[in-house]
Amino acid sequence: MISSLDAERLDELLERLPDSSFPGKAALQEELSRAEVVDPKAIPPTVVTMNSTVRFRFTTPPNDEFSLTLVYPKDVDPAGGTISILAPVGSALLGLAEGDEIEWPKPGGGTLRVCIQEIVYQPERAGQYHR
Secondary structure (H helix, E strand, C coil): CEEHHHHHHHHHHHHHCCHHHCCCHHHHHHHHHHCCEECHHHCCCCECCCCCEEEEEECCCCCCEEEEEEECHHHCCCCCCEEECCCHHHHHHCCCECCCEEEEECCCCCEEEEEEEEEEECCCCCCCCCC
16 A cells, blocks of 8 residues: 555656666566555555654564664665665565564575564654645
8 A cells, every 4th residue: 555645756756767777666666556556644554655764673583673764765864764765675665564574685695574563653644745
């Protein structure tokens, strides 16, 4: 499930990107084509949308937690704390909900499983429908 505002902005972003600049473009386009697109006011408060801040927990010891904000490429903070929608994990996060689990790539190879613990901030929940 994604908001009509996110769907529109992501479609525009994908149209501007050459296929060669973003290896996951086809996968993100497929995700968007399968998504249920709803009015921003109809998005449940527990669903990851663009600009949502998400608290994750690794499902294996030491069960550390971390938070990231899902952003458009222009808003990525090189100091950390954000993940681009164009990153494979970023694309996979859009539309997931609290309690969902996802595979997360480990530095150096392999994957870890993480669980979405909480949507700390969601623009739609905060009443920001025209960001």
